[in-house]
Amino acid sequence: DRRDRDRDRDRDRDRDRYRDREDRDRDRGYYERNGRGRHQDWERRRNNRMRGGQEDSDDDDERMKRRRRKEEPFRGKREDYVPKKKDQTEEEEKLSLASKADIAKESAPTGGLYIPPWRLALMRKNMTDKSSKEYQKMTWEALRKSINGLINKVNVINIQNILPELIGENIVRGRGLLARSVMKAQTASPVFTHVYAALVAVINTKFPETGELILCRVIDQFRKSFRRNDKINLLASTRFLAHLLNQQVAAEVLGLQVLELLLTNPTDDSVEVACTFMKEYGAMLSEVAPQGFRFVFDRFRGILHEGEIDKRVQYMIEGLFAARKQNFSEHESVIPELDLVEEEDQITHPVGLDGKFDVRDDLNYFHMDEDFVENEAKYAAIRKELLGEEGGDDSGSEGDSEDYDSDDESEEEEEKKEAQAVEDRTGKDAVDLRLKIYLTIMSSLDFEECAHKLMLIKLSPGQEQEVVTMIFECCSQERTYIRFYGLLAQRLCDVNRVYQELFDEAFQEQYATIHRLETNKLRNVAKLFGHLFHTDSLPWTAMSYIRLTETDTTASSRIFIKILFQxxxxxxxxxxxxxxxxxxxxxPHFVGLFPKDNPKNTRFAINFWTSIGLGGLTDGLREHRRLAPKLIMQRELSSSSSDTSSSDSDSDSSDSDSSDSDSDSSDSDSSDSDSSSDSDSSDSDSD
Structure with missing residues (x-):
């Protein structure tokens, strides 16, 4: 143990001694001047340790000198220290401290001092003059925090929820803050570039000046990074430009200028950046400028054939050609979830790479606004126009001026509007309900949370059908079947019998129109119904809608039945x-699945179940088919016997009729003879 402690102590001492190269060289020169090297010094320390003594005092002094030299740059200068005057009183000291605090408060930048929320709310409540500098600075700070928080939260799923909140803030006043926050977040998280570009595209339709400002700042960052050879920021800005071009915030000329600049004098870094840019923008460029698209790839091919770049970059070019061969299937220009702007609403800014523009860095900082109250009222009107009453009331809770009187008036107006029962027949309510259901499904982590949120939505009688429809729509749009939708439908059927009946009706409708679905959508829907059947959430009586015959089924319906039962x-x-x-x-409900009415239908059903690997279900059909000839013979015999019996009965009846007629005739003859005899006798008597 003692040896271990000594070894650790020596190791720490040596580590401190030879921490940097200058100290090592200095020590080496010192030892050489004194006529001993590192080996002799090690022997001396070992002998001292064996004797139980300490190192020489000259080594201790040298170590203290080195420590002083290391600490000296961090200590500050002695002459900056001003000793306190002895005759200064406590009041003078307090006054000087107060004046220093006021000066520091005025000169300090915004955001440098943390104020608790409760104190901030109290200060805002006590301020009556909303045009004062202190109130404006307070609202500016709240606006900055709110914009940063919303930008940091945005993603593919919640972008449609974040956008109303962001427009609810005064982004006309804080457009510099918005541009800086978006660019900072994009540089820190390049994987979310397409989300930030979609956000900018939507804001650009409502506030074109803000969209143009962000575009100009991104171009300026690209030019600065290119001049400074800052590869990290260059890649980030290039990727941002590519997605802004995909969203048609900028014209395609800008993309061609970027590629021309990067490929004119190709280097390893410039070609790598160009490959990244083309992977993100290639799909859109091939549509809007096919000739320029071909020219760019010809240039890439020439660079590859020259072979003057690094192997790694050559592989990147080959990967780019492979992506082109696949039509950029893995790099869509705009994914459906972020296609939020209609073509007629898009505003494209014709800004070039070599253009002159002002990035307005002054908008990043606070400035006193003489017309603050008027400008806030103007933006409140714009917000009300864009978001409506609810959006205007919900937004601006933090950051902008809060007028409690106007809030009370708006609440009264809302109550009056609710009192008036207005029936909307334009279908907007149904669209809003579907959007709400879709966002609820997409934003839920698991099926239990989703079912709970859906049950909390207030639905009018008959609107449950919209929930069922949206579940099928969301499920069919997935690339592969996700068990989340089956579990969600199962939970709804178990909770409410209305949903069970609606899914029963949906099964009938989907089977009747199954030929309209693509193969992938058909597979997802069939697996969803399969989950409901095997969990008994859907009654098996729904199988009566299926009739498995050659004439009653199509290719799509047979695929549906196959996937369902598998x-x-x-x-x-x-x-x-x-x-x-x-x-x-x-x-009785499965008669259509196993038809026995016709040998042809029976044979078709047996062949179908066997071909899909479920031949074990056809034992009854096979037995019926085996016994069918005997049954047919028995039926024929029974029918023939019945025919013969009926013919015999007919002949018997005819014979009896003839005998009756004969007897009648004989009776008539006898009666005639009797009458004649009677007449003869009467004649004889008369004689």
Whole structure:
């Protein structure tokens, strides 16, 4: 243990001694001047340790000198220190401190002092003059914090919720803050560049000056980074420009100018940046400027053939050509979730790379506004026009001036509007409801949270159908089936019987119109229904809608039945599924799945179930087909016997009729003879 402690102490001492190269060289010169090297010094320290002594005092002095030299740059200068006057009183000291605090408060930049929220609210409440500099500075600071918070929260899922909140802030006054916050967030998180570009595109439609300011600042950052060879910022700004071009905030000429600048004198870094730019912007460039698109790839091909760049960059060019071959399928220009601007609403700024523009850095800092109250009222009117009453009331809770009288008036107006029952027949309410349901589904982490949120939505009678429709729409739009939708539908069916009936009707409608769906959408819908059937959330009586014959099915419906029953069999197993389908109480509902009315239909059903790997379900059909000829013979025999019996009965009846007629004739003859005899006898008597 003692040896370990000594070894650790020596190691720490040596580490401190030879921390940097200058000290090592200085020590080496010192030892050489004194006629001993590092080996002799090590032997001396070892001998001292064995004797129980300490190192020489000259080493201690040298170590203290080195420590002083290291600490000297951080100590400050002695002459800056001003000793306190002895005759200064306490009052003078307080006055000087107060004046210094006021000077520091006036000269300090905004954002340098933290104020708790409760104190900030109290200060705002006590301020009556809303045009004063202190109040404006306070609202400016709140505006800066609010914009930064919203920009840091935005993503693909919640962008449609963030946009109204962001427009609710005074982004005309804080457009410099918005531009700086967006660019800072994009540089820190380049993977969210497409989200920030979509955000800028929407703001550009409402406030074109703000969109142009952000575009000019991004171009300015690109030019500065290119001149300074700052690769990190150059990649970030290039990626941002590519997505702004995809959103058509800038014209395609800007993209061609960027590529021309990067590929005129190609280097490893410039070609790498150009490849990154083309991967993000290539899909859009091929549509808007196909000739320029071909020219750019010809230039890439020439650089690759020259072979003057690094192997790594050559591989990047080859990867770019591979992406072009796949039509940039992995690099969409605008994904559907971020396609938020209509073509007729898009505003494209014709700003070039070599143009002259003012980036307005002064907008990043606070300035006293003489017409502050009027400008706030103007923006409140704009906000009310864009967002409506609710958006205007909800926004501006932080950052802008709060007029409590106007809030009370707006609340009274809302109450009056609610009192007036207005029926909207334009369909806007249905669209808003679908949007709300869609955002609820997309923003939920799991199916339980989603079901809980959907149950909290106030629905009018009959609007539950919109929930069912949106679940099918969202499920069918996914690339692959996600079990989230099946669990969500199962939970809704278990909670409310109305949803169970609606899903039953939806099964009938989807099966009737299944030929309209693409293969991927068809697969997702079939697996969703398969989940509902194998969990018994959907009654099996719905199977009565299916009739499996060659004439009653199409290619799409047969694919649907195949995926549906394969999904059910995967979870239940073939034996349990067969038990359900052969249940004597439910068997009448499965007649269409196993037709026995016609040998042709029976043979078709057997072949279908066997081809999809569920031949074990056809045992009853096979037995029926085997016994069908005997049954047919029996029916024919029974029909023939019935025919013969009927013919015999007919002949018997005819014979009896003839005998009756004969007897009648004989009776008539006898009666005639009797009458004649009677007449003869009477004649004889008369004689």
């Amino acid at each position: 999904e059910i069999a995967e979870f239940l197993g073939l034996r349990k599924l067969n038990e359900k389908l052969t249940d004597e109480f439910m068997e």
